[in-house]
Amino acid sequence: YSTDIEERRKENTGKNIRTHHHTHSSDKLSSIKLEFGKPFNKGRFLDTLDSMPKEVFRIKGVIEFEDNKTPLLLQYVAGRYEISRYDHPETADRYLVAIGQDLEESINIESFYCH
Numbered sequence: 001y002s003t004d005i006e007e008r009r010k011e012n013t014g015k016n017i018r019t020h021h022h023t024h025s026s027d028k029l030s031s032i033k034l035e036f037g038k039p040f041n042k043g044r045f046l047d048t049l050d051s052m053p054k055e056v057f058r059i060k061g062v063i064e065f066e067d068n069k070t071p072l073l074l075q076y077v078a079g080r081y082e083i084s085r086y087d088h089p090e091t092a093d094r095y096l097v098a099i100g101q102d103l104e105e106s107i108n109i110e111s112f113y114c115h
Contacts, residue, residue: 029101039065
């Protein structure tokens, strides 16, 4: 997925953010579901993905960007990610599910909007 530098510099703030957290204490893994009520600024979102700490193993979800409100599927694994068209427009929810260690410290919800 590519974007130009100027698009990456646009500003955006997030509102209506909901979260759900689940812990697998026996293996020290946890998961968190982030639900978003507003499209992302593409540049800030990609900057946030590029700066994910190693404790975040996996992120998957349905997102959309301000410049194109087509649903997109995000798949992130160990520092690499792919964003592709999501062919299920009936899915209205926009969310991310992350799996990793110490997610409460590793993922700042606001950073997806305000990086």
